Amino acid sequence: MSGDAGGRLVDGYAQVVFDLDGVIYLIDRPIPGAVEAVGRLHAEGRAVAYATNNASRRSSEVADLLTGMGVPARPEEVLSSAAAAAEMLRDRLPAGSPVLVVGAEALRAEIAAAGLTPVDRADEAPRAVVQGYGPQVGWAHLAEATVAVRAGATWIATNTDRTLPSGRGPLPGNGALVAVLRTALGREPDVVVGKPEPELFATAARRVEGGRTLVVGDRLDTDIEGARRAGLDSLLVLTGVSDVPELLAAEPARRPTYVSRDLAGLFDPAAVVRVPAAADTGGWSVAARAGGLELSGAGRPLDALAVLCGAAWSAPAAPVVRAASPDATDALAALGLPA
Template identity: 65%
Template sequence: MSTSPPASGRLADAYDLVIFDLDGVIYLSDKAVPGAVDAVQRLHEQGRSIAYATNNASRRAAEVADLLRGLGVPAEAEEVLTSAAAAARRLADRLEPGARVLVVGAEALRQEVFDCGLTPVSSADDQPVAVVQGYGRDVGWVILAEAALAVRAGALWIATNTDRTLPSPRGALPGNGSLVAVLRTALDREPDEVIGKPEAVLFEEAVKREAAGRPVVVGDRLDTDIEGAVRAGLDSLLVLTGVSQPRDLVAAEPHRRPTYVAKDLAGLFDDVETLAISAEGTGWHVTDGRLDGHGDAMAALRTICAAAWAGTDVSDIRGATDEATTALRELGI
């Protein structure tokens, strides 16, 4: 599997598998991100291999595929990998058939546990040997208290993911990581295992399914999608339609830096030279903490990132011209 980015050509043509995150990339809640449906349809029409890897454990693969088709994306359940299914499979590998598992999360997670031959329960009094925790809109104090009691009694504790927030049209909402933090605080310990991104499990499964030799990950979060791609040794594209924004990207640590950045999924059809984080050929340059040159705001962002990642202090960057100042304002930097 190749790990070095191509030197030229459209990004979509340079890879044999595109692995999409969902929340913040394809949709926000149940509404399509502008331009996302057209971009994915275009890939399908070109015969590109596609996978969807989501940390959201509140839907099963078939439900996710139904949602995508409802938005106009021609998706199949076999293309979807969820942290709920992966967590249930991991439990089944570690536990005896029929073992009792206390489920904290949505009905989708409960069904995944059941389908893996385990017994879902809701009380510590049932003496579960494991607790699995995933996002669910109705998760509250009662089930969290049962989980705390079970873990304190010795149950294995697995989290589907630790995303602190979920993107939505109204702004960032508490994610499973915020709910995991409740138990972390109560128990004064970490989960025994986290399954979803930034762990490489979902990406590795997607690559294996498609026998892909050159996959690329597309996500909206530096701390899950992009860090997960780095851990898996895969190239990645950050789109600015969800959680992570330009300021976050500029300040990103090495293990959370994408290969490319684009405003949205239309970037899949741009040239890799345009999308790559670089100070060369962008029309912009950073000198003495000032941005100068000309071009669009995204090109300016790539230049600023290249400077920051090379060690230049851009914490108080200013525009040397009105055009530069406008680009910085557009980026929120």
């Protein structure tokens, strides 16, 4: 069970909006097949955009990074949480207002480009604190932010991603740093700009008149939830953070429209599946057995996944999945599930 009409998934959409980390690249290396997939979209004349919660690079830097990987990209195609946060503060504060920046140099540059004054200390009376990911952020930066927010500064977080993907597995993201301030202050940020807030995706969708937009992401808690909140279809690719166990346990707000292993699912009907599917689809059957789900039959592992999603999402809690046939054992192994 692939795209809506059994053809290529991408043919149903005028624009594809990609997350970056975990979808196009991991840190600074392209994910296999990503360069070719984006190149194919460009060759077909389809609109492409990139929505990233990473506030450690400016839009122009992201475009240069992509281009250096073989993905020609323009700065205006990149929608970053850093730029969005700067634009928000520009609209809320008088020109030149001091803003305490906790994050990378790219976030400071975006604040300056918006006509505001980046500062480092709470005693400089910042009107706002903007917090984004930066590998050099330490206790002293977080302490200054804590003092400033307690003194009345508005607290803006570019995103609350708990982790970011890497070649060594998930590492602490900006959400982990936001959690430090949350613990110290005993409250939430005043505004969170990036995903799962819908604005980045909604901005991209507004750029394409008369056509549908598909969001492609690797995280249920940011990309997929953000797409749903923006009213857009989504494709979860299994090349980044979220995996099959997380998908089976996903709450309704974080359930994608489609799932594929990688970006081949945009073009190959055999490489993508719509979720969920009925309990007897694609050669697979699922039955409730002793507090768990029992998979039997034979067919594509992705079809098995769609059937399992249908059963798991109807269960009161994330169930244990068991195999009832050798083919089912193989399918569960291919999906990263114990048999």
